[in-house]
């Protein structure tokens with residue numbers, strides 16, 4: 559492993575109320591794979607490594623908004639890492655990687671072998687977790703563990719806009735929680751609240767009290783372990799938060815495929831129509847939509863293949879999908895205007911997709 563001194567990025571000294579400045583455009587096409595060089599790395603906690611990435615020639619990177627992530631090729635896998643640097647910084651991207659020994663090996667390879675001077679192949683940034691806010695109703699940000707990464711980026715953006723948001727961050731213990739020096743530095747004023755499950759130093763989080771009653775127009779953003787997301791979603795809805803104002807992003811694939819829908823209306827076999835060409839492709843009962851389409855040359859970007867990451871999210875122009883993802887909210891699923899063809903299927907004999 560190559561070790562080097564870590565250089566703090568500009569956002570570490572970002573003052574409140576700094577307005578975003580216009581930056582020159584980037585020549586990079588974020589929809590295509592491109593190379594980024596590792597400029598610095600450091601351990602944020604024992605199991606979390608932060609990487610600073612930049613173009614080798616120092617050129618301007620594609621812009622992004624808070625909540626965006628990069629797709630990173632590592633060890634034959636494509637992993638998603640939220641950007642946790644300021645969207646103002648167009649010279650560097652910062653990602654934080656949790657070393658998951660029980661994972662598929664991508665994070666271990668990154669954490670154990672990548673250092674300054676090494677190159678990573680990436681695509682993006684893409685954003686399936688975009689922040690919506692109004693000055694009248696600043697959002698509530700709720701982070702668990704490594705799920706703090708997109709919410710840190712949101713906190714930087716909201717601070718730059720001068721908004722009085724709240725960030726509540728919970729972890730197993732303080733020593734497992736990333737970015738504590740920055741979060742405690744005063745950059746965010748009184749807006750950051752910390753919790754630890756072990757109760758050492760700070761109290762455990764109390765979701766029912768924290769979520770209180772939802773206020774009309776207020777948005778809730780949650781990123782963390784699945785159990786925390788499910789609990790926050792359930793409690794928030796019970797306490798009056800508006801369903802389409804609850805946004806979440808899961809940061810890991812589930813242990814197994816999402817269970818097949820028990821809906822008897824689901825079709826075993828059906829057809830998918832590619833709207834741009836009118837071509838209809840049969841989808842067999844044992845075939846995923848993305849693989850059936852790829853077999854005839856229609857490629858949809860894909861990563862997790864289990865309905866978590868959003869890479870394959872596709873607009874539905876006609877027909878009713880049988881949603882099997884863990885990504886879309888109940889409201890988004892009920893609208894039937896988008897679905898995840900990596901794992902979802904159809905309730906109608908034909909689905910017309912915006913491809």
Ligand code: FES
Nearest residue numbers: 861863868870900
């Ligand atoms: S590939 Fe991740 S949601 Fe479909």
